[in-house]
Amino acid sequence: MLVLGVESSCDETAVALVEDGVVLANAIRSQVERHRPFGGVVPDLAARMHAEAIGAVAAEAFARAARRPEEVELVAATRSPGLVNCLVVGLSWARAFAVARGLPFVAVDHLEAHVHACLLAAPGSPPDPDAVELPLVALLVSGGHTGVYAYGGPGRMRRLARTVDDAAGEAFDKVAALLGLPYPGGPEIENAAAAGDPTAFAFPRARPKGRPLDFSFSGLKTNVLYTTRGQNARRDAPLKEGISVADVAASFQEAVCDVLVGNAVRAALEEGVATLALCGGVARNARLREMASERGGEAGLEVLLCHPAYCTDNAAMVAALAEARVRAGLAPRPADLSLPASSRSEAS
Numbered sequence: 001m002l003v004l005g006v007e008s009s010c011d012e013t014a015v016a017l018v019e020d021g022v023v024l025a026n027a028i029r030s031q032v033e034r035h036r037p038f039g040g041v042v043p044d045l046a047a048r049m050h051a052e053a054i055g056a057v058a059a060e061a062f063a064r065a066a067r068r069p070e071e072v073e074l075v076a077a078t079r080s081p082g083l084v085n086c087l088v089v090g091l092s093w094a095r096a097f098a099v100a101r102g103l104p105f106v107a108v109d110h111l112e113a114h115v116h117a118c119l120l121a122a123p124g125s126p127p128d129p130d131a132v133e134l135p136l137v138a139l140l141v142s143g144g145h146t147g148v149y150a151y152g153g154p155g156r157m158r159r160l161a162r163t164v165d166d167a168a169g170e171a172f173d174k175v176a177a178l179l180g181l182p183y184p185g186g187p188e189i190e191n192a193a194a195a196g197d198p199t200a201f202a203f204p205r206a207r208p209k210g211r212p213l214d215f216s217f218s219g220l221k222t223n224v225l226y227t228t229r230g231q232n233a234r235r236d237a238p239l240k241e242g243i244s245v246a247d248v249a250a251s252f253q254e255a256v257c258d259v260l261v262g263n264a265v266r267a268a269l270e271e272g273v274a275t276l277a278l279c280g281g282v283a284r285n286a287r288l289r290e291m292a293s294e295r296g297g298e299a300g301l302e303v304l305l306c307h308p309a310y311c312t313d314n315a316a317m318v319a320a321l322a323e324a325r326v327r328a329g330l331a332p333r334p335a336d337l338s339l340p341a342s343s344r345s346e347a348s
């Protein structure tokens with residue numbers, strides 16, 4: 001089945017073509033350069049840019065896959081969660097495509113798509129149906145969301161843990177800004193950390209009271225602020241003399257990865273699953289991948305690292321999940337053509 005997938009929940013305009021689980025094209029246009037001067041995504045600007053880009057990104061996907069719009073058999077788009085003005089652009093474009101061609105349409109949840117992305121084979125390769133044993137436990141770490149989920153396949157996703165304040169990616173972005181590094185901060189912190197000492201600063205590993213699997217990153221962010229600029233300092237105070245940005249970046253990254261991996265491994269063991277999966281934009285981080293592999297392996301878990309091409313926002317994961325939902329008999333639902341875009345996830 002040839003599936004056209006569309007993703008526009010934040011600042012990536014993405015269109016993909018997936019056939020029987022094989023990713024034929026995964027076209028993405030990032031808006032990051034336009035948002036960088038503002039230090040984060042500006043929602044109205046993002047929505048306008050999606051509208052300007054989506055036609056060309058779709059044309060690029062068809063060209064790369066060497067397929068024609070007439071060959072598409074199923075259409076899917078992200079409906080939730082995300083910036084509503086942005087979601088509306090991709091959702092409306094995809095629904096119009098489906099209705100004009102008389103095709104079924106599937107509305108997809110972005111978080112479930114991020115987790116499902118762990119099951120995708122490398123671009124162009126066929127998936128191995130025996131490669132992954134379900135259910136698995138997934139650590140989903142992105143700019144907008146951070147949580148641990150039990151995943152038994154399409155429609156069977158249950159949240160086991162969540163952040164009580166900032167998402168992990170958001171923490172990377174905010175700490176990068178504190179260190180004078182540009183947006184998005186995740187890759188910048190990772191680069192800076194490569195030259196630093198991860199034991200230079202003992203940043204806290206916060207555990208919300210009575211919620212042993214949940215995350216909290218806001219205290220860590222404040223700790224970095226006071227460490228780098230002085231106790232009770234304001235964000236615009238100058239950096240302390242002699243402070244090593246590389247050491248702060250490495251110690252911060254170590255603290256975030258430590259708590260993410262620690263809780264995820266614990267959740268996987270409590271659920272009694274064989275596999276721990278890692279997905280979302282922050283899952284591109286090499287130290288997080290390394291730590292998850294090491295500690296998961298020590299705990300007797302298979303560790304499944306989402307292919308880097310499908311960690312940050314993309315439409316291949318949207319198309320692949322839609323196809324899996326149809327094959328599982330869960331989609332299309334009559335409401336898929338009219339459900340509103342939403343900032344809230346369908347996955348609990």
Ligand code: KG4
Binds near residue numbers: 168185186190281312
């Ligand atoms: O999944 P994603 O593309 O968008 C959301 O759904 O939020 O994730 C974007 C986030 C950003 O916060 C970015 O800083 C972070 O992923 N990120 C990273 C790395 N690459 C991207 N964080 C840490 N290390 C990285 N290498």
Ligand code: ZN
Binds near residue numbers: 143280281312
């Ligand atoms: Zn995402």
